[in-house]
Amino acid sequence: MRKATFFLTAIFIFVGSILSQQRIAGRRNYYIEKIYFLGNEHFSDKDLKKVMLLKEKRMFSRTVFNRKLLELDKLAISNLYIRNGFLGCTVLDSISVEGDVVNVYFVINEGIRYYLESLEIKGVRVFKEEYLRTLFDIRRGEPYNQEVIQKGVNSILELYLNRGYVNVKLKDSISVQDSNRIKFLLRIKEGKRYAIDSIIIRGLKRVDPVIVRREMVVGKGTIYSKKKIELSRRYIYETGLFSSVNISVINIDTIEKKLDLLVSVRELELRYLGVSVGLGQDRGISEGSEPYTSFYVSSEWLHRYLTKKGARLSLKLESSVSLSSILNRPRVDLDVDYAVPWLFGFRSLSSVRTFFNNQIQEGEEKTEYGQEYSLAYKPSRRRYIRTFMGVKNVIYSYKEDATIRKERARENSLGFNVYLDRRDNFLYPSEGMFFTLSSRVVGMLPGSSLKYYKLELNFSRYIKLFKGVVWAYRVKGGVMDNIGVSQTPAYEQFFLGGETSLRGWVNRYYLVSGDLPLGGNLKVLFNTELRFPLIWIIGGEIFLDGGDLQSDISYANKIELSWDAGVGLTFATPLGPFRVDFARVLKSRTTYSKRWVVQFATQYAF
Template identity: 25%
Template sequence: MRQDHHFGQRLSAAALVFLICLITSIQTAVAEVDSPPLFIHTLKLVGNKSVSSDTIYAELLTPRPPFFFWRSLPHYNPEDLRNDINRLKALYRREGFYHASISPEVQESDGRVDIRLAIQEGPGIQVIKIEISVVETDSQIQAKTLLKFSPLVLGQRFTESDFEKLKKEILNHLLDNGYPKGRVEGQVLLDPKANTAAVYIQVWPGPVCSFGRITIKGQQDTPEPLIQRYLEIKPGERFSLAKIIASQERLYELDLFQSVLIEPEEVPAHQREIPITVVVSEKKKRSLKIGAGYGSWDEFRARAILRYRNLAGGGRVLEMNSKYSRLETRFEGSFLNPRIFGTDLDLVVTSGLLWRYYPTFSDRALFTRSIVEKQLPWKTKAYIGHGLEFARPYGISDLALQLLTATQPGQLYRANMLVWGLSRSSIDNPADPQKGGQVYLVGEWAPRFMSGQLQFVQSSLDVRQFQNLGLKNVVLAARAKFGLIPPIQNTDQIPIYRRFFSGGPTNMRAYRMYYLGPRDSSGNPLGGESIFLSTLELRFPMYQEFRGVAFFDAGNVFSRLEDTDLGQLKYGAGFGLRYQTPIGPVGVEFAWPLNPIDRDKDTYQVILNIGHAF
């Protein structure tokens, strides 16, 4: 009986505890339901020096308040904030700080909370040793060479990302130099008390391998020799992953394929020839692109491009292009016939109609150009051919005609010329380049024996360079251009429609459209026979897809080649805001002339545009 009595007491006590817990849980739940939600007003970081705020914010579950005041504030969740403390400690350990502490401070007022995360980073883990050993001594891979790829530096802070990057760089070096079967392993000996790290990397290069047979699949109308021509890999050559990637990029540039896959095949461990399979999927034969936009100079503009791919097979491409704006209307057709007569030469024929409406003159033109083009090594392309154009300028002021004696309004000018060019492009992204460069060298020669009304030699060199400054989307961009068009033989002066003009949204942005260079007594621009332009831009991220730009322009147009004087350059500077889209940036820029032509009229320019200035 006594045992039953004690058992009953214990059962009653347990039931009482359960009832109290149940009531407490219900009260807590009711309180949470009844309590109004809290919203995050501010979220600030204090004390982070080595780890950027953007990196920390990206790690948080707690959302940041929006940048724009009209957007709703996010809800505050205390549980997310507690989890964020552990997440940030793990982040700091990955960044080499094993003694970091994070103290949250939350202040509540009127349904809003202000969150302050106080961070004490503490001492970082320093790298005291980096040892790379190549296990197979008969290979050509040297440990001293591999050390050059190390982002880890003796005496500097250790980070897990740099450790993984070191292993990846070594593996990529093996893949690019004939060792596709290589293996890289590593370990780190950390001493949190002494704040030191010793890094050990072991490398097994494996045998030297070469490319084997190349099999092409998936093509229907594109000839296999055309695909092979754009491959930078050849059977018997040393294996290189970089050449595989470059081959894939070159095939995409043809605009014939919607997908390109280049895969090494699996082979036995002893086999040193690696067969390659190229699988392509062709694009639709026809495509139509229509676009419209607005610019502060050309106002409303529209464009339509109709493209036929693999016309009658053979990789031939026919394109019809039309463009309209306040400054220019153009109808143009081009035909590309690759590998003419089974050679490595491409035939490109372009013809079109052009109407231009500039501040000083307007003109109508008919032009055609036939060139033979060849792909050269190092991403270089060269062409040579023939050009023919008919142009009729009009709308020229009497004052301008007094100085441009070779220009007759309404007269039909014929230019018959030889054309040539050389170009090279190594940029990583045409819509938003981060690194690389572009060089364009073009020329036209219209001699007397070709029976044209004009005789001249036109040449221009355009050099562009892009360099990432080590931070994401922080790019220094530079451009320099020099052009000349001196008259020769029976031509004493170049007519206005063929002269150089400068000023506007793509060059010398602080000045009015085409107003640089020689002018008549009323200030109307006359253009010139030589031109020099240069631009320096700093492009940097601001918030999400918004980016800023600061720029400096210098250049001018000169009446004749012998009048070229770099001491007479005009200068402009400004800044802008751009929003990044898949087709390029859209933005607004503000530019001020530093040595204006007319201080009353040349005060500043506001530029609305799509795309980079270059």
């Protein structure tokens, strides 16, 4: 009786859907009102709606009905059931139309739920069968999940391909016992192990083949490894000389158990001249300030292949100005950079940079010029260790008691940076972490007029709570102090306040002296925020910031965090989020009169 009622209801809805489809064909926009489910017993309506793209009407938003999205939602519901053991699940859809409103109906026939009875692997010689079983994230008695099974099969295939078994064959099958118990069998035909005989390179016109071969982590006589070949492809691409790189297997010799690799590349133009305009981030005069949003115009000339060893030479001129003070004189930066990608047979990046920059900000002016010599070990773009030696001349002018004072300094420095980026997305991170460490000691080399050290650490973490909702937090600290009797320069001190630090304070004005911002030699900063979607490209955030500055590290025991909190709106763009934050000071250890501060910025605060 129950099955008869189910099918009669399904037929009724299906006939109504045909009539509704005829009505909807001539109209432009129809909006989703309600979504109904029939026949779902193991999953609630809420569970099913979570996997759907179409959404019911909300207080401030409506979803336009789209037949393609309806088909994708039907597939998503079906996949949800199949992933949980309902291998024979079927999903029918229908709609009803009233005016410009559409109600959506899903008729679900869940079918039988299947469970894993056993998992058997045959034909294994190279690996232990017990180890291969651990690659399947499913246990006996759990609902049969074809997606998990396939991931396990793919992991086994990767193992063999990374050990040189190019011709390995995997064949899986299932058998049903006791109507809903599945026995899974994987048969492996391992084949023979292959070594690389030769590497053939095609597509080179001006670049020396040595450049490509030195980036390869495999060579003649080494065992074939898919993982190493993919790493080689990435290294070749990251030279910046090619627009595309592909590595394929050719000429498999089944008798000698050897094969050749074909590396196909497409060269970029070796010389480049371009102009770019956009929004970026800058620190201003004070190197210890937190970044702020700036508008920039940049021109660059680049030679990607200056020497046979792949050395690059670039000349870059950039002018930028803070969005909060758009009428100020722009900052000017000129950089000439010569870089060599390999040094002493190691994959490293050594460079010599000659620079000049000038900026005026809030009664201060700073001019810097000099050279920096650096050596970076860079296994990938997302992690590196960089050491450097710099020679810099600084001219710093500032106002004191209605008098313009000018200071000159020469800084000879040594330092290193550590960079580790494990975020899943650079612009819109939802998972992972980000860590940086920068340090510099000035005065260790002769000829320096100042002697001090500076250390800054940053750690950020991103946690996806559920669909579209991300919790993020950051801890940041900095310390600097003089060495001997020399004083620490004001233009290197730390500042707080602004769109990327304490949002309840305007940029750099956490501490003030008169009408001017005041820096410190000791910085502590903590930020946490909840990011979530609202409607269309608009998202929201709730945040809490805490931090403090002290003039000297001897006052570390006097640190007293000031706090602000607020809400913000984000607008998703291809270039990253545009952000408007509304912040209010909760507690301040300093005298502060502003109740609310509005911050406009690009990118997230961290």
